[in-house]
Every structure is written in C-alpha cells, then in structure tokens.
Amino acid sequence: MPYPLSKLPYGLRCRLRELATPRESYELQLAAPNLAGLQPIIKVVDIRNVTFIAYKTGSYYIFSGEDKKYEKENDIYFRVNDTIRFQSLLKTTKFDDVCKQFEFEVNAVCFCYCQISSKFIQEVGATVKSKMTYVGFNHCQFHSDITRDVLLKTFCNFNRMKIMNSQFGEEDCDYEEYDLQCLFS
Secondary structure, three states: OOOOHHHOOHHHHHHHHHHOOHHHHHHHHHHOOOOOOOOOOOEEEEEEEEEEEEEOOEEEEEEEOOOOOOOOOOOEEEEEEEEEEEEOOOOOOOHHHHHOOEEEOOOEEEEEOOEEOHHHHHHHHHHOOOOEEEEEEEOOEEOOOOOHHHHHHHOOOEEEEEEEEEEEOOEEEEEEEEEHHHHOO
C-alpha cells in the first residue's frame, strides 16, 4: 500500500534520499519536487553513447563522443539516447552496480567480451524503455541457462540481433543474425 511522502517525517525523508540511487532520487523528485528532505536536486544529463567496463576491482563507464567528462557523482542522472555497450562483464557483475545512474532510451545494445548471466540479460531487456533496433553479442560466453530461445524472447521488442564469435556453454557460434520483427510479428 503506498505511503504518502508528505507524511514521512523530515529525518526519514533525508535518510530515504541518502539510501536512494540517483535513478530512484530522480523519480522521488518527479513525484514530490518541492518536498523538503529530498534534495539536492538531481541533474539530468542527456548523452548519446556509453560504454560500461567491468573489472574485478569494480565497474566503470566511459562516454564516447561527449566533450565533457563526468565522475561517478550521486547528484547526476544520465539519460542515454543512442547506444549502450557492455564490455568485459564478469558473470558476477550485477546490473544495478553498473547502471544505477542511468536511464536507457537507446537504439542499440552491444555486448563485447562478456560473460553473461541470464539475470543480467533479463534486467537489460526489462530496463530499456524504447523500441530497440539492434542487439549484438561479440566474443561473449553465455551462462549455461541461456539459450538462443531465452535471448530471442528477452529481446523480442528489438528489430535485429547478431551473435558473433560467442559460446553457448560448450557450443561455439561463429555468426548468427535474426530478424526479430519477422519472428515475433
């Protein structure tokens, strides 16, 4: 049952703001823009492309084609409007650890040199907010519970999917391309 934010004591609103991710803070500000305790105001920055790179020590993002550099700040929320690229993801990489400051209204999603779990794939498929044109996998290793059918169903709102130089368990996949509009029309 929803609880009105205005009924929440000021101290608890401040604590809620501290615990919220930038994406959640932005949504709180949209719901209650003038409510004390939910500041500072989250800045929304529109960017075209972003690459997420995961290492054992943590995850990083790089903006390509942007003049300005941004650090991981809690008062910035990024709206990506062209391409997301995931590179070198590990099976242990969590989607929220990588993408908590982002909203995706993109045309393409690319995975390169990634070890991909089914949970990560499903979260990417559920998070993208627009009609996608392309999803690609290049040099990826899919967890044993991911099949081509799982990929096709997860990304059925995309137009095309390419899988190149990747592995499904022990099975190699040199090149496959799918026209998803024809499969799911």
